[in-house]
Amino acid sequence: MYPFKIILNHLRIFKNWLRFKENLGGIIILGIIGLLTLFSIRQLTAQHSNNQIIQISVILSILPISFMLTNAYLIITKKENKFLLTLLSKSELRKIRKFQATLSNILIFVVISFFCAKPKLLYQYLLILAGLIILILLSLFQGILILYKPNISKNKKKKNAFYHKYDLKVELPVYGLLIRDIVFLWRKNKLTILYNIIFFLIINLVIIFISIKNDLTNLYIAGFFIQAFRILAIIIQYPTENDTKILKFYPYCVYKILKSEIIFWIVISLVYFGLLTFLYSIFAPNFTFRFLPIFLLTHILLVIYALIIRLAYLENIINRIIYFILVIIPPTIPLILYKCLRKIKCYNY
């Protein structure tokens, strides 16, 4: 009964959260955007009920939406893990989180895919079933991931000069901070990185799958923005806590931290999008390179913007932005997809 009690408590918290006008207003706006996009996709699938590729791509695109919304839910409830561990055993909590992830994924996926794709044919039902199996497997992973706590020993913490605020008094080398970022990201967020790799893989597989038979420039733009936004969410989210603490004690470090972080994230972005371009050029025959410079330039500007926000050490605002990004990405996926699919119409599918 524990899972239901906890879910019920979350609903109660949500109800109380909506007591605040600004929260209610935000949810209504997001709800309207979400519903409009869902309706437009529903309209589109109805118009192209004979086009197998459109039907398949709509159902496939709902997979990452369900995964991300569930993940947002799990991240929001992550704070209570330690507290619940004072009442429940670890294995009980693990089971509860797995159950919550599975339930949320199934609900979102089934409701949206039935609403948008309106399945009639056998292959559509089979696809939904396959999607459900994938999501259930991913749910088990998501449920455990949210409980994962890196085992950093006290000894290691003390030895690691990058974390020690007093070391910053003396020197703050850009190179040192770069290494710190890499060490920090890998040591503290191994599974988050892994989860993001899965997310990026799904998105790109869907894009490549659609691109094999269609010439869709808009699809690449959509894919780029979805991934760029996800990277921005990561930048804002990690490793905020560390820099926030440092900057509280040493505000004059802003410039040096900013410089190293910009270099770090730009290098990451260049490597990532470079790799992506390489893959697209192999698997998606219609992919064109002409958008790449604009993509990269936009992304670099967005990276700088995200870092400035993060380093402003306005924790509450950052939390709101993270929440906003996590909520806003899923509705944008079908919206952009819709634009892409309209393009198909021009090619007489």
Next chain:
Amino acid sequence: MLQLLNINKKYGSVEVLKQLNLTIPKGELLGLIGPNGAGKTTLMNLILSNLDFEGKILIEDQPNYEYLKTYRDSVVYIPEKLFVYDFLTGLEFVSFILDLHNISSKKIEDKIRILFELFDLTSYKNQLILNYSFGMKRKITLIAALVQHPKLMLLDEPVFGVDARGIIVFKKLLRHLAQTGVTIVLSTHIIDIIKNLCDSAAILYDKNIVLYEKLDKVSTNEIENKYLDLVGCDVDSLITEFESL
């Protein structure tokens, strides 16, 4: 009865507890003191089976993990680091905790009402915890703990930030619980609380329990002096030096 036998605990290569032995009889209220980082919170987490360790912990003659499997509801833990749901009201929070312990809040409505009154939170019980002060948040966790009828209570700095009235009420209720057979381990840095409240005191220092005494056999001044000896600080002479400056 709570027994800790030959407990060893390491975080990586850092040894926190070494060959620790402690037996707390049923219905005893034990005050646990020790310097910061001595391992008091770790010890509580070991009892709760939240961490791996070497050795044996027995609760009522059963290994702790076995006992907790069956009687998880009869163990109450108040952690030092406070967690409350900001978007629940005080009453909703207490009801949720009771619900997780399979206790119907309706059945003990009067008990809840009295506790809210005792801790001076009646007028706040339907307000969101978001609007509570730190001390009030602490009080709501105390209410959630005291409203249950546990067999074992592990309290880590439970009255930190609580006002004088809250502390008095808490002490009286804790005393009452101990008299009804509840075993209580109370970790605190305030020796006065141990003096006024506990049956026995234990000092956790240098990975082990270095002193465990019934308070009727030893005075709290002795404990205070012993503690200061252990942590290697000659407070009186340093204060004299400070005053002379």
